[in-house]
Amino acid sequence: MKRPAFANWLSDTNDITQTFLSAGQISGLINMAGGLPDPSTWPVSDLSDLAAAAVAQHPHEALAYAPIEGLPVLRDLIAQRFSVHGMRLTRENVLITTGGMQALDLIGKVLLEPGSLIAAQSPAYLGALDAWRPRQPIYRPMRLEANDFDPVTALTGVQFAYTVPNFSNPSGRLVSLAERQALVEAAHVTGTWLVEDDPYGTLYYDSAPLPRMLTLSAQRDEGLYDGPVIYMGTLSKELAPGLRIGWVVAAPNMITTLVTAKQGSDMSTSGLSQRIAHDSFASGLTDHVLPNILSLYRARRDALCAAMKAHLDDLFDWQVPSGGMFVWATARDASMNTDHLLREALFQGVCITPSSVFDPEGQNRRSIRINFTLNDPDKLAEGIRRLTVAARATIAKPQ
Structure with a gap:
């Protein structure tokens, strides 16, 4: 047949x-x-206790359909966790995703048409390439360490620029503070979205963490964050990958657009996993x-x-x-x-x-x-x- x-x-x-x-x-x-x-x-025993408590004490949040954008208590906590002096975030800036991979997929859905141009830190994360492959984009490699690299030229005319600044997958490279500042400046000058994928941001072994590009971007503005950086994080490396909890922190209009795309993806991220994530942060378990x-x-x-x-x-x-x-x-x-x-x-x-x-x-x-x-x-x-x-x-x- x-x-x-x-x-x-x-x-x-x-x-x-x-x-x-x-x-x-x-x-x-x-x-x-x-x-x-x-x-x-x-932390198997701690997570087991948190899961039991989530079901017993918060059955509606844990077992019912969750809001598409995520549980309000977790969105508030993420906003608070990433707010720093000079950058104010609220739940309007936060979307909870089913792992970091869903965030990549959603970005492709809302920003890419067939043949769209992406500026990507080279070499690039395989998962991102796979997530965007159905959109059949074209790539402009960004070799940030090259002496002749010009961020404004690299970001001009692309749908978005993709980076993994903290110990890039696959290269393990740490993007310097000067390089981060230059990329953020270029994003503001060109109006291009700058995706900051940060699954390894807690895994610094030899030094204190560098400022996020999200934070550097916010230092240019006042009030609720409304800049061009789309920050992505995940609990997969910080706690446990099976929870499938990630987040996007971005301008409110970007979050609203991603929520529309998520509605047709999974409708909502697991409420039980979100509740465990919230309580892991709130109890200090992650620290x-x-x-x-x-x-x-x-x-x-x-x-x-x-x-x-x-x-x-x-x-x-x-x-x-x-x-x-x-x-x-x-x-x-x-x-x-x-x-x-x-x-x-x-x-x-x-x-x-x-x-x-x-x-x-x-x-x-x-x-x-x-x-x-x-x-x-x-x-x-x-x-x-x-x-x-x-x-x-x-x-x-x-x-």
Whole structure:
């Protein structure tokens, strides 16, 4: 029986993503590909108590349909949490989303037409590229570290600019204060929306956090925030990903527009998860668990980089990230194809992510992203040993 064809955008996907997502079925595999938190950091007992209390004490909020824009108590708390001197936020500035990924999807729905132009920090987060793929946008890469990078030129004529300033996924790069200020200035000059995706903003290991671009933008105005920055956050790295709680902080008219799009997406985010999120913030649980998360991940970052120094120093170049969840390594041999390396690595029992999936044009095939938060130091060291075997085998094979 002949049936209608699937949508055209599905032909523009890649098989690399499916390869590393299905790799978890391989027995004995060391997974260093995903951006996964360590389950030992989840405060299981505390969350269990909060869930029980939410149902018992707030059954309507927890179990009924929630407002599309989110529970008022959680929106108020997020507004208070992100308000600083010189920036006033209210619930009108806040939308609660079903994880950070829904926020990306909603932004695509309200800002993109087929063929729209996006200025994206390069390399770019795979999840964002996947979220916007059905809209078939065109990308203008932003290499913020380049000496000739001009933010005004980069933001002129685009629907929005996309950045992950705190320990970018995939590169692990921390965007400097001067670069943040320049991007915010360019957004105000050009009138372009500036998306600040911040899933790793609490994961600073070596220094105090830099000001958010949202905060820098607000310093130019008075009163309720109405600027061009669209700030996105999530509880996935700060508490537990299974709660599926994220948020958008932006100008009220942007929030209203995103609510319209969310209405046709999931109608509402889980009220139970929202209530748990609210009570986790209000009780200080998120602040309580953070020091342990930072200590654990800092040690694992150091263990990974030490193993890389011992085994991969002659094959790859990388920088030690000062936060986040990833190390970005680039092969010294220009002939290295890390799509091929992935398949060789899987044969050796380790999984990493090749750079091609972070490039909208699929041209960058020389780098890899390595996660250090999921595995303990011994597994990280063994994973790098296996990766080294795979890398040398890949170089030895004719391409």
